[in-house]
Amino acid sequence: MADDKRSQSPMDKVWNLFTSLKLAITLIIIMAVASIFGTVIEQNQPIEKYRQFYSDATIRMLDALNLFDMYHSWWFLLLLVLFTVNLSCCTLDRLPRVVKVVRNPKTRLDDGLEKTLPLVDRWKKKGSLQAWAEKYAEVVGGAVGKPLVTQNSETLHLYAERGVVSRFGVYVTHLSIIIIFIGAIIGNVFGFKGYANIVEGQSVRSIPTRGGSRPVDLGFEVRCNRFAVSFYTDQFGNPTQQPKEYASDLSVIENGREVLRKKIVVNDPLQYKGVWFYQSSYGPAGGASARVRVSSANGGPVADLSFHAGQQVEIPGYGTITGVDYQQDYRGFGPALLVVLKKPGGQATEFWLLQGRPDSDRQRQDPYFLSFGGLSQAYYTGLQVARDPGVNVVWLGCALMVLGIIIAFFMSHQRVWVRLTPAADGRVEVVLAGSASRNRLAFERKFEKIQDDLKALAV
Amino acid sequence: MINVRLFDLTTLLFGVASVNYVAALYGKRDTLARIGTWICVAAAVVSTAALGVRWAESYRMGIGRIPVTNLYESLVFFAWAVNLFYLVVEWKYKNRTFGAFVMPIAFLTMLFAFTNESSIQPLVPALQSYWLHAHVITCFIGYAAFAVSAGVAAMYLLKARREESKTPGGVVGLFPSSKALDDLVYKAIIWGFPFLTAGIITGAAWANYAWGTYWSWDPKETWSLIVWLVYAAFLHARITRGWHGKRAAILSIAGFLATVMCYLGVNLVLSGLHSYGGS
Numbered sequence A: 001m002a003d004d005k006r007s008q009s010p011m012d013k014v015w016n017l018f019t020s021l022k023l024a025i026t027l028i029i030i031m032a033v034a035s036i037f038g039t040v041i042e043q044n045q046p047i048e049k050y051r052q053f054y055s056d057a058t059i060r061m062l063d064a065l066n067l068f069d070m071y072h073s074w075w076f077l078l079l080l081v082l083f084t085v086n087l088s089c090c091t092l093d094r095l096p097r098v099v100k101v102v103r104n105p106k107t108r109l110d111d112g113l114e115k116t117l118p119l120v121d122r123w124k125k126k127g128s129l130q131a132w133a134e135k136y137a138e139v140v141g142g143a144v145g146k147p148l149v150t151q152n153s154e155t156l157h158l159y160a161e162r163g164v165v166s167r168f169g170v171y172v173t174h175l176s177i178i179i180i181f182i183g184a185i186i187g188n189v190f191g192f193k194g195y196a197n198i199v200e201g202q203s204v205r206s207i208p209t210r211g212g213s214r215p216v217d218l219g220f221e222v223r224c225n226r227f228a229v230s231f232y233t234d235q236f237g238n239p240t241q242q243p244k245e246y247a248s249d250l251s252v253i254e255n256g257r258e259v260l261r262k263k264i265v266v267n268d269p270l271q272y273k274g275v276w277f278y279q280s281s282y283g284p285a286g287g288a289s290a291r292v293r294v295s296s297a298n299g300g301p302v303a304d305l306s307f308h309a310g311q312q313v314e315i316p317g318y319g320t321i322t323g324v325d326y327q328q329d330y331r332g333f334g335p336a337l338l339v340v341l342k343k344p345g346g347q348a349t350e351f352w353l354l355q356g357r358p359d360s361d362r363q364r365q366d367p368y369f370l371s372f373g374g375l376s377q378a379y380y381t382g383l384q385v386a387r388d389p390g391v392n393v394v395w396l397g398c399a400l401m402v403l404g405i406i407i408a409f410f411m412s413h414q415r416v417w418v419r420l421t422p423a424a425d426g427r428v429e430v431v432l433a434g435s436a437s438r439n440r441l442a443f444e445r446k447f448e449k450i451q452d453d454l455k456a457l458a459v
Numbered sequence B: 001m002i003n004v005r006l007f008d009l010t011t012l013l014f015g016v017a018s019v020n021y022v023a024a025l026y027g028k029r030d031t032l033a034r035i036g037t038w039i040c041v042a043a044a045v046v047s048t049a050a051l052g053v054r055w056a057e058s059y060r061m062g063i064g065r066i067p068v069t070n071l072y073e074s075l076v077f078f079a080w081a082v083n084l085f086y087l088v089v090e091w092k093y094k095n096r097t098f099g100a101f102v103m104p105i106a107f108l109t110m111l112f113a114f115t116n117e118s119s120i121q122p123l124v125p126a127l128q129s130y131w132l133h134a135h136v137i138t139c140f141i142g143y144a145a146f147a148v149s150a151g152v153a154a155m156y157l158l159k160a161r162r163e164e165s166k167t168p169g170g171v172v173g174l175f176p177s178s179k180a181l182d183d184l185v186y187k188a189i190i191w192g193f194p195f196l197t198a199g200i201i202t203g204a205a206w207a208n209y210a211w212g213t214y215w216s217w218d219p220k221e222t223w224s225l226i227v228w229l230v231y232a233a234f235l236h237a238r239i240t241r242g243w244h245g246k247r248a249a250i251l252s253i254a255g256f257l258a259t260v261m262c263y264l265g266v267n268l269v270l271s272g273l274h275s276y277g278g279s
């Protein structure tokens, strides 16, 4: 990189801009501030909703700035692109240097290096250079790592290091951001998000997508066998109004065969061939239907009927019945159904069937009697449906991010040098030096310990 | 319920400890601060017990679940974590002046919790997930670290101004050196940032498992991203010439304000998918 600003070519200037941390900080802060707008202005609402809050002129202005769908606007995307370019350039600029430093460590403590190091100590000892080198190598090996011993004419050099990977933590973190972006792009391009409302007993095969493009053909069918809500009970065991579980019993049907069946609840989806089905909502499907059992006078069951209000059903050889009214509590007897019975050629008769008294209708003294088994409400289950082939790439990026941050923050590249030179007085001159990329205080203590241990040694 | 009484006691202890620390600073009485420390230790014991009792009580009610699932519980958990973080810092740095800046945060949090519904409620289906636990715990440990960092950053700004004008003495004279404070602002964020990152990721994983989208730009998510971005800016500011020191301290305080907005403001001011505000 050219140091002199005036001699920089335009290319250099662009490169310097995109490798600068100042741009990174600026972009990060701009993204943070811009994101605030998207939380203050509700996103992707129908225009009528905005009209309640803003004047027409304001709406026009906000719309021109894409502030109603800002996270997908061209300018927010541009910010993300600039950010990514900045991050990539920074990495391309620095990573090779780090790799070089790591692959070719300075294994010899020369005067120039010594001046740059924060921790240096020197002393003299009698004895042989080789003998001291061996002893020192043992101590340094125990504290930092097995030292590399090299000789330069008369001088012996020891060099030990640990935690070199910590130099790469930052790059793992930065790379993880790009991996997450790639995963998000894969999901957006090759995946889909949709929804399906399936009435109990019915199935779907094509899924309308959010965003309004063509529905997606799944290539298999999903059937809702049953939907159920359950409620919490209070301390006396009586049900409360607080929902405990929303559950759909789903079957996957492929080529006419059921290949998978699962009860899904919120937070426990069904997955088949990369498509996920999430419990999301529910609702009543059509009116409720009444369950009525027809029995012969001696008690044998004849037929189980299920009909909606006003619907007429025929019992062969007997007549037709119609449910006309329902009461939750009929004269203190509990739930009851009002039915009209019409026999061929006869008068229509109207009477109540009590759910709590299945035998009450025997009093008509007919060949058949009817019992009311209660109302059934059919539901539809509302499912979110999604396929996201990029999601595992995103998780990979997330895992790398946490890993990278931990490496960057909590590991430290520690280096220790020892230089042994024959001094003029016949003794051995020892220089000990060290440095750590992080957590210098802890390393200082370690260094002092090495210092003491080395000085305490005797030949 | 016993747990709520214990949390009320914790509130009281935090309040007394805060008063002690502030009084110690103004009166320059170290004894008061030392008492403050023991009160904080007592509060740590009481609040830990309270969390345990609450957990056990929820099991006795047949809706057993970890106590981090509504606004009240998250507030007391946050205050619990702030207190523990503070004790670690005090112990490591052998300086009690931090207390006057950090413990009031824990106290105000508990006061706010006091005004909220404190009974143990069963979980609605959307919250029945193991991801919830991982999500809330990681987020709130991160938030607690940021609270400590912001308190120390405020001290830094006072201290740095005093050092610049070269007028010694006063309350600020008791603070550690601005270099040490700057370092601590950073250290606290070093702990907070990975936890917040993990908190955002577990939240995304949960969202993906619950409704099939790991990121939908709802206000809560977006604010957590804003908080994360502010601290990312802080981390890079620290290693840039001309940006460390004062600007980094301001970013730490801005980060904590964004954290408070993310935690409470989103529910009180904005609307979204997260359920805490409604309760």
Ligand code: HEM
Binding pocket: A018, A019, A020, A021, A024, A028, A083, A086, A087, A090, A094, A170, A173, A174, A177, A405, A408, B229, B232, B235, B236, B238, B239
């Ligand atoms: C929000 C996204 C980002 C995150 C989460 C992130 C994360 C980190 C982390 C954790 C560190 C280590 C900090 C420390 O050691 O105190 C770091 C350092 C660094 N980041 Fe980033 N970063 C982001 C964006 C960027 C961008 C856009 C650039 C582009 C210029 C960049 C350039 C750097 C540089 C140059 C370092 C220092 C590396 C070194 O110490 O040798 N970062 N980043």
